[in-house]
Amino acid sequence: MDRINSSRRVRRETKDRAVDIAAFLFAAAFSVLTSDAVVIDPGTSETALLLDQTAGGVACAALFLRRRWPVQLTIVLLVAGKFSHFATGAILVALFTVAASRTPKVTGWVTALAFAPVPLFLAGRPAADDPATASSITYFALIAGALGWGSYTRSRRQLVASLHERAERAADDARREARENIAREMHDVLAHRLSLLSVHAGALEFNPGGEPAQVARAAGVVRQSAHEALEDLREIIGVLRAPEVTEGPQPVLADVEWLAAEARQAGAQVTLQLSVEGGPEAVASTVGRTAYRVVQEGLTNARKHGRSSGAPVTVRVRGAPGAGLTVTVLNPAEREHDSPIPGAGQGLIGLAERTTLAGGHLEHGWVLPQHDDGPAPNDKGGENTDERSSEFRLFAWLPWPE
Numbered sequence: 001m002d003r004i005n006s007s008r009r010v011r012r013e014t015k016d017r018a019v020d021i022a023a024f025l026f027a028a029a030f031s032v033l034t035s036d037a038v039v040i041d042p043g044t045s046e047t048a049l050l051l052d053q054t055a056g057g058v059a060c061a062a063l064f065l066r067r068r069w070p071v072q073l074t075i076v077l078l079v080a081g082k083f084s085h086f087a088t089g090a091i092l093v094a095l096f097t098v099a100a101s102r103t104p105k106v107t108g109w110v111t112a113l114a115f116a117p118v119p120l121f122l123a124g125r126p127a128a129d130d131p132a133t134a135s136s137i138t139y140f141a142l143i144a145g146a147l148g149w150g151s152y153t154r155s156r157r158q159l160v161a162s163l164h165e166r167a168e169r170a171a172d173d174a175r176r177e178a179r180e181n182i183a184r185e186m187h188d189v190l191a192h193r194l195s196l197l198s199v200h201a202g203a204l205e206f207n208p209g210g211e212p213a214q215v216a217r218a219a220g221v222v223r224q225s226a227h228e229a230l231e232d233l234r235e236i237i238g239v240l241r242a243p244e245v246t247e248g249p250q251p252v253l254a255d256v257e258w259l260a261a262e263a264r265q266a267g268a269q270v271t272l273q274l275s276v277e278g279g280p281e282a283v284a285s286t287v288g289r290t291a292y293r294v295v296q297e298g299l300t301n302a303r304k305h306g307r308s309s310g311a312p313v314t315v316r317v318r319g320a321p322g323a324g325l326t327v328t329v330l331n332p333a334e335r336e337h338d339s340p341i342p343g344a345g346q347g348l349i350g351l352a353e354r355t356t357l358a359g360g361h362l363e364h365g366w367v368l369p370q371h372d373d374g375p376a377p378n379d380k381g382g383e384n385t386d387e388r389s390s391e392f393r394l395f396a397w398l399p400w401p402e
Contacts, residue, residue: 020064023093027060030089056086063093070097074110082117088139092146099150100157107151114143183350186233198303221266253280253288256295256317263299269312270299277320287398290358291317291327297351298329298394322402324360329394330367351396360398367393 059077066073074094081087095114099107121136201222253276260272276283283291295315302313311332319325348364355362367390 016067020067023063023066024060027063027089027093028057030092031056031060031086034088035086052084053086055080055084056090059084059087059090063090066094066097070094070101071106071110074098075113078114088142092142095143095146096150096153099147100153104151107147111147114147115140180350180353250285250289251292252285253283253291253317255292256280256315259292259295259299260315263303263313266303268299268302271312271314273314273316273318275316275318276325282321283319283325283400286358287325287360287400290354290360290398291325291396293354294327294351294362294394294396295329297348298331301392301394302329302331319398319400321400323400325398325400327394327396327398330391332391348394355396355398358398360396363395365393366390 059080062073062077074091074097077087077091077094081091091114095110098110102110118140256274257272260270263270274280280288295317298315299313302311314328314330316328316330317325348362352362
């Protein structure tokens with residue numbers, strides 16, 4: 001990083017030095033090319049003319065100080081320009097520098113100083129056919145052009161800087177959104193797989209001398225869950241390493257039945273009530289995928305925080321066009337429960353983000369075993385005082401337009 005910054009600094013210094021040399025050459029060439037057009041008093045001696053030309057050369061050389069003291073240099077050159085006809089080129093470069101690098105307020109004061117002689121010039125009622133009149137008008141026109149060009153340059157630099165800043169901010173937002181999406185996918189997929197693995201590994205540890213068929217079945221689930229977890233992890237890492245972001249196959253609402261069957265195979269008592277008008281295929285892919293993730297998170301939390309690995313879990317998915325899609329996951333659980341399966345504590349947060357992005361909302365809380373579908377009450381010490389009869393309820397509503 002230091003090497004990159006040093007290289008950029010060297011390139012910037014080289015560019016600034018080249019621009020300073022170009023400004024000096026422009027001012028010198030301007031003074032030389034316009035020397036024949038300068039109106040000089042016939043009574044001016046050769047010595048005075050030589051001093052005038054020398055002052056113009058010094059003014060051009062002084063432009064190398066314009067980056068450090070642009071305003072001070074411009075004021076000195078404007079004053080010197082009253083006595084030297086050959087400082088005009090340097091004055092134009094200095095005025096351009098002020099307009100391009102300083103605030104409009106400072107530029108306004110310098111502009112007022114540059115045009116201060118105009119009232120005196122007009123008060124003298126110059127003759128239209130006088131060569132000095134044409135020379136003065138040309139001088140003030142050049143000053144106005146230098147100031148206008150500098151102001152345009154400053155505005156363009158600010159526009160480019162704002163566009164760069166906006167692009168960087170958009171890139172940061174895109175990277176943050178990508179990280180959040182990957183974090184949600186990793187949590188939703190791996191937490192589900194690893195919770196299955198942990199439950200059956202714990203059963204093997206608790207009852208190592210069980211019936212061979214049960215031990216083999218639990219070991220098979222452990223092996224299969226570990227294999228699928230590694231496959232999911234490899235897929236996610238492949239997406240991260242890919243030069244372009246590609247979206248692999250995503251679950252849909254119809255996969256909820258497979259999710260329930262997998263949980264039953266792991267020993268859970270899952271009751272799935274799927275009542276969707278037109279079938280699961282009628283639901284949009286985004287809504288169906290979000291509903292799938294809600295069910296997946298509910299089953300994962302049931303394994304983590306349920307009273308036992310075989311505790312009953314009820315999953316209800318209902319919906320129709322215009323009414324929306326509702327997903328409810330109910331499972332008995334202890335309010336104060338130390339789960340043997342560690343959690344990141346981000347599952348419900350990520351799920352709420354998913355449902356919000358899909359245009360819906362997510363609610364969760366404790367309810368009595370007998371209830372109807374609707375918003376889940378908050379756990380604030382309501383009527384349910386018997387913790388053993390409590391059920392944890394995960395409820396999501398997702399839009400389904402007609």
